[in-house]
Amino acid sequence: MRTRSQRWPLWALAVACVLALAFGLTQYKEARSARTRMQAAQQRALFNLVTHVENLEASLAKARASSSVGQQVNFLTAGWLNCQAARSDLSLAGADGVDLSGPRRFVATVGDFALVLSQKLARGETVTPDEWAELARLEDGVKELSGVLAKTAQASVTGPRPARSALLEMAASFTRGSSRAADSLNHGFSEIDQITQSIPAPVYDGPFSEKNLEAQALAQPGPLISDERAKQIALSFLTPGESFQSVSVGTVEGAIPSYVVTAKRQDGSEVATTVAKQGGAVVMATDSAPRGAGAIGMEEARNKAMEFLKSKGFQSLEETGWRKRGANANRVVFAYVPHTEVSAEGGNLKVCLYPDTVKVEVSLDTGAIVSFDQMNYLITHGHPGRVLRAPIISxxxxxxxxxxxxxxxxxxxxxxxxxxxxxxxxxxxxxxxxxxxxxxxxxxxxxxxxxxxxxxxxxxxxxxxxx
Structure with missing residues (x-):
């Protein structure tokens, strides 16, 4: 028969096992709760996207039907605003490294074209019959897209997979052919891909016209970097020192050919960072970790954003505005621009460079930086073709x-x-x-x-x- 002194190691081991089991269960529940919150956010993004695309379709139809220039301007502007909201929904849906660049570009093009026509009317110019025909053609594409999105959103609720999986299928349909055409969600997203790819871009001069998208490039390209170097840059940018369950590196072409580094946590959340192949600058980064209720004020969030920018080498940026994704949102985006000086009579004049925008998003629960975007800055700042002269008009x-x-x-x-x-x-x-x-x-x-x-x-x- 064992003595008490002989049994105590067994008791200690049993207690340790119970504590380990309790800790494991707690971690499992927290991870499951985080996944649930993330899936709910994806679900909201998908249904908000459906709403905004439907509103876009209605605005374009009303603009074409209206005989009043003032009403046409209002409806076209409303269409552009719905496109902006839809792009925001797509960005939220793609926060986990999901590549939704195809539908995002289509929505941006439609909104841009509507804004170009709106500004033309506001200047007292006439929209040509060909331009109205282009708008009608884009409206047909939006209408078809709206229908498929509605079916896809419904499938994400009634099907066996949550909205997160549906959005991943949507992203995959832009990069590969469907091997499971019978799957309702995958079939729906493949339809979306076919719609957005089959609609020719309108011929016009706007920021998202094909001519100008092709003309974009890095203002100051550097030497090519390896995917391993891109991985190092990405992991040290938004959440330096954090360990991840897995890290993958992909590529994306476009205005700035880049590596996309996706670092996945155990709870399913991800940090996606886009790194330019030429020079290794971070183009954008997003952390999809679920966030709690707002606990810090706007001024503290503003300071967090500025501290982050300074840590990344930005010293002379000026805030130009801020925006939440709703009055009660737990994140806020700050926009910044740099400035320069031009020589003029009487001394130098300060010039704000609005095209060189940098955006930083701050979580209001902890003050963590949850997204960063300097694509415009990389395309325009320091471009050799930019020559600034003193103003002629005082x-x-x-x-x-x-x-x-x-x-x-x-x-x-x-x-x-x-x-x-x-x-x-x-x-x-x-x-x-x-x-x-x-x-x-x-x-x-x-x-x-x-x-x-x-x-x-x-x-x-x-x-x-x-x-």
Missing amino acids: AAEARSVLKPELQVETAEPRLCVIPILPTTEVMAWEFRVRSGNDTYLVYINAMTGKEQVVLQLIEDESGAMSV
């Missing part, structure tokens, strides 16, 4: 162009470079003005003195957006 001369009834809110206008196309930009004086209860940003060309662009500034508890 600030006072530009101010005289404004309508007398407008109330100018800025004491001094801002001199800035604004994008007209990805390959075309102009220097302009920016005036913030009010007309009644509405606020606008009016841009007067600093070289010609003509009104270049007018944007309405919409500000609410979710942030500010110009349209």
Whole structure:
């Protein structure tokens, strides 16, 4: 018979086993809860996408049916706003390294074309019959896409797999042929791929026209890097020092040929980082880890974003705005632009470079950086083709162009470079003005003195957006 002293190691081992089992069960429950929250977010993104595409279809149809220029402008602008929202849904859906670039590009093209027509009408120009025909053709594509999306969303609920799996199938359909055509979800996403690939792009001059997409490239390309080097850069960027269950490296072509490094955690969440093949700059990065309720304020989030930018070598960026994905969202996106100076009579003038936008998204629960995007910055900043000259039109001369009834809110206008196309930009004086209860940003060309662009500034508890 064993003595008490002989039995105590067995008791200790038993207690250790019980504690290990309890810890394992706790970890399993936490991982399962995280997966559930992530799947719920994917589900919301998919159904929001369906709603915004349906609204886009309705806006385009109303714009074509309306005989009032004012109504046409409103409907076309509404179409563009729905495209922006749909692109946001696709970005959220693709936060785990899912490549949804195909449908995102199609939606962006439709919205861009609608905005080009809206601005044309707002300038008093006439939309040609061919342009209306192009819009009708795109509307047919949106209508077909809307129907397939609705079926796919329904399949994600009634089928055996959650929305996350459905979105992965959608992404896969853009890179390979379907080997399981009988699967309802895969069949639906294959239809989406066929729709977006079969609709020719409209012939026009806009940021997402094929001509200008092909013209985009790195402003300052560096030497080619290996996939192993891209992996090192990615893992040290957004969450340095973190260990992952698995890490994979893929490639993506486009404006900036890149490696896509996807680091997966045990709970199923992922950190996806796109690294330029030339030079190794991080183009964008996203962390899909589930987030809790907001616990920090806007000012602290703003400081976190700026600290992150400084740690990555950005020293002279100026915040131009912020936006949440809804008033009660637990994340906020801050937009920043750099500035430079031009020589002029009386001294140097500060110039804000709006095309060179950098975006940082901060989680409001912990202050963690959950996404970063500097694609525009890499394409335009320091480009050898950019030559900035002193403005010919003074600030006072530009101010005289404004309508007398407008109330100018800025004491001094801002001199800035604004994008007209990805390959075309102009220097302009920016005036913030009010007309009644509405606020606008009016841009007067600093070289010609003509009104270049007018944007309405919409500000609410979710942030500010110009349209």
